[in-house]
Amino acid sequence: MMRNGFLLVRCVFFALLLLLTLLTMTFASWNINSSLKAGQTVATTSGLILFECCAFFIFTALAFLEVFRPKSNSARISVECSWVAGISLFQLGASISATINGSVFACRASSAADICASAWLLVPSMWLKSMITFAYFFSLLITVLAHREICDDIWKETIYTMAWFESGIDRAVAKARAARLDRDVEKAKSSSNWDVESAQEEDPYGGYLDDIESSSARKKQFATPETNTAPAAAPWASEVPIRRGKDTPFSVNSTPATMAKALPPAPKSNASSRFIERFRESRILSRFELPSLYGTHFMNNGSTPFQPPTSPNHDVDKPIPLPRLSQWVRADDHSRR
Known part of the structure; x- marks a missing residue:
């Protein structure tokens, strides 16, 4: 509430005025007490100053x-502008009266020193206090007139609720926040299911989820006389209780127990390999062969006609003959790793 710059300046004004009010009250009381002890008539100015100090304390407490x-x-x-203007005029009159009566009539040869000293101290303190009060009054009045275009009912606002020297965005945010706070307080007082409504308002996607789940609430909200008289739903669109796993489209075909226990048919026996070794067509031998087993790629150089080998054909289903310095090794033999 006190973060606004205008309110801070206002507090500074009131702090100075309170200090000067205490001083003027002390000087006026001193003047009255000295006059009573000397047996002289009490000056009216001192009594008016005491009255003004008490009134200022009351108005400051209300402010x-x-x-x-x-x-x-x-x-x-509006109230603060009125009483500040009245107090400033009253202080101006008291300052003029203290100047005339204090300096001329109080300080006489027959007067006591206390009466003269208190009268002379009242004059500068009252003038300084009056000037500060006028400065605050004109500052407040000019500030209010400058904000009148922004807020139409500015005279009905209070010093603390008015957004002084703030931008339009900050002012709109402050008004929206205050309106939301008032609305929440009214709901808390009138509504019995306050907690449920607050939880629904705090969920920003609640309305979208409700619309996705079911459109019945939306239909009821925007219902027309035609829709009220029309049937609820077409015969083919009526809701039918469906048993999951039994009714279509969620039915599940059961498998007989005898079929589940039956074993699959045995696989057929593997046929012999029909692989034809293509490496015989290469000029680089991949295994040890006798000269009688060489093919045309190694024996025929283009000029000599091809002569078929005289040895019998090699059986491709038998293991490949081992070359020199080699042996068969078992796949599970860990000792050779």
């Missing part, structure tokens, strides 16, 4: 009451 009780509305702008 800052809203800080402790926000709903009191004691610091209304």
Whole structure:
């Protein structure tokens, strides 16, 4: 509430005025007490100054009451401008009276020193206090007139609720926040299911999820006389209880127990390999062969006609003959790793 710059300047003004009010009250009381002890007539100016100091204390307490009780509305702008203007005029008159009566009539040869000293101290303190009060009054009045275009009912606002020297965005945010706070308070007072409504308002996607799940609520909200008289749903669109796993389209075909226990048919025996060794067509031998087993790629150089080998054909289903310095090794022989 006190973060606004205008409110901080206002607090500085009131702090100075309170200090000067205490000083003027002390000097006026001193002047009255000295006059009574000397047996002289008490000056009217001192009595008016005491009255003005008491009134200023009361108005200052009302001006800052809203800080402790926000709903009191004691610091209304129109009220504060009125009493500040009245106090400043009263202080101006008291300053003039203290200047005339204090310097001329109080300080006489027959007067006591206390009466003269108190009268002379009242004059500068009252003038300084009057000038500060006028400065605050004109500052407040000009500031209010400058904000009148922004807020139409500015005279009905209070010093603390008015957004002083803030941008339009900050002002809109402050108003929206205050309106939301008032609305929440009213709901808390009137609604019995406050917790449920608050939880629904806090969920930003609640309305979208409700619309996705079912459109019955939306139909009821935007219902027309035609829709009220029309049947609820077409015969083919009526809701039918479906048993999952039994009714279509969720039915599951059961498998007989005898079929589940039957073994699959045995696989057929593997046929012999029909692989034809193509490496015989290469000029690089991949295994040891006798000269009688050489093919045309090794024996025929293009000029000599091809002569078929005289030895019998090699059986491709038998293991390949081992070359020199080699032996068969078992796949599970770990000792050779």
